[in-house]
Amino acid sequence: MSELIGLEEAKLHCRIDDDYEDTLIQAYIEAALEVCQKHIGKRFDNGLEFTAAIKIGCLMYVSQLYEYRTMIGDTDAKEIPMAVSALWSVYRDVGVY
Template sequence: MTELISLKEVKAHCRIDDDYEDEDDLLRDYIAASLEVCQKHIGKRFGDDLAFNPALKVGCLMYICMLYENREMVAALTIKEVPLTISHLWSVYRDPGVY
C-alpha cells in the first residue's frame, strides 16, 4: 500500500519544524494508529470499498495532532470538543453494521 499520510504532512499539520527529527518514530506510530482507528471506526479497510479521501485524511491528521498534543493520561486544561470532530468526518463512511 502506498503511503497515505506522509511525515511531512503530519509535521506541517502539527506545526513541527521539518528539521526536528527527535520524535519522528513517535509520529510514524501515530500515523499508523490513526489509520487503524479510522478503519476500525468505519468498519472497512482502505482499498476494500473504502477510498482514502480528503475527509478521512483530515480526520486522521486531527487524530494524530490530538495524540501528539495530549500524550498524558491527565490534562491540566479542560479540553473541549470542536464542532467538526474526527468522528463527524469519519462517520459519514461508517458501515451501518459496525457498532
C-alpha cells in the same frame, strides 16, 4: 498503509520542526489510520476510499495524539474527538471491518 499520510505532512499539520520525534509521529499516523478504519467499519484495502475528509480526520487525530501524549489515565483522551468522528461517521458501515 502509512503511505496514505506522509511523515512530513503530519509534522507540518502538527507544526513540528525537528526530527527527534519522527518515530513517534509515524506510530501516530499508523494508529490514526487503524482507528479510522475501525470507526468506519471498512478497510482501505477493501473498498474504503481515502477521501479528503478521511485524510483531514486522520491528521486531526494524529495531532490529538501528539498534543495529549502525556495525559495518562485521562478517560477523555481515549475518545475519538467529536470533529474527527463527524468527518469519519459519514463513511461508517458498521460490522464490515
